[in-house]
Amino acid sequence: MRRMIISLSAIVILSTSCTELQQVASQVMTQQGVSTSIGVDNATGLKEALLVGTTNSVMNLSKTDGFFANQALKILLPEEAQPIIKNIKLVPGGEKLVNDVVLRLNRAAEDAAVEAKPIFVSAIRNMTIKDATNILFGANNAATSYLRNNTYSQLSSAFEPKIATSLDKKLVGNISTTDSWKALANAYNTVANSLVGKASNMKPVSANLTRYVTDKTLNGMFLSLASEEKKIRENPSARVNTILKKVFGQLDAKK
Secondary structure, X not given: OXXXXXXXXXXXXXXXXXXXXXXXXXXXXXXXXXXXXXXXXXXXXXXXXXXXXXXXXXXXXXXXXXXXXXXXOOOOOOHHHHHHHHOHHHOOXXXXXXXXHHHHHHHHHHHHHHHHHHHHHHHHHOOOHHHHHHHHOOOOOHHHHHXXXXXXXXXXXXXXXXXXXXXXXXXXXXXXXXXXXXHHHHHHHXXXXXXXXXXXXXXXXXXXXXXXXXXXXXXXXXXXXXXXXXHHHHOHHHOXXXXXXXXXXXXXXXX
């Protein structure tokens, strides 16, 4: 009977079209008992949930206003630029220059966000049954934490050149984020270096926009993904297919 259960489990796995289950299949052949089938279902369901969640996150963040219109994710000026905000009234056209830079920072993040999807998908496919089980019955953000721990360095390396390119794109009007920032910084630094600025103890500013926007974009992505994960864990209507309903229904039973 135990051999029959293992054989049936293997047939189910080998017949599926999901690439991410290839690794799971080899593990199932070495396991015994009914728990094998449950483990496979849990791994399949969790992976599908993460594929849905990451796809939704990337899609929402990469569209216009994905960052800019979301107050929790909106990218503001970097810390180095706070002296500009503090002395904005002394900078000619300063408020408009600040608003222009903030808009363009967010447009650059939105433009780059799509780069995350293949990296997330690769990490999801590489999950083992043990990983998936621990995540499924873990904290509400267990999957997000797993992906952050296993993808952040790779995402950062992939994002930084893309962000640099996006900052140089003329995504709003005919001005790039880099040029918009230079206009703001130069306007402020001109005042800071003047007699009035020196008397007011104003200091010139500079900032590594590429590194700053890269970090902010990635942080925004993981916040968005945590929200998607929570939705699937807690809201049955967010479970868009049978396997998600079956697997995450186990969590409902434990409440």
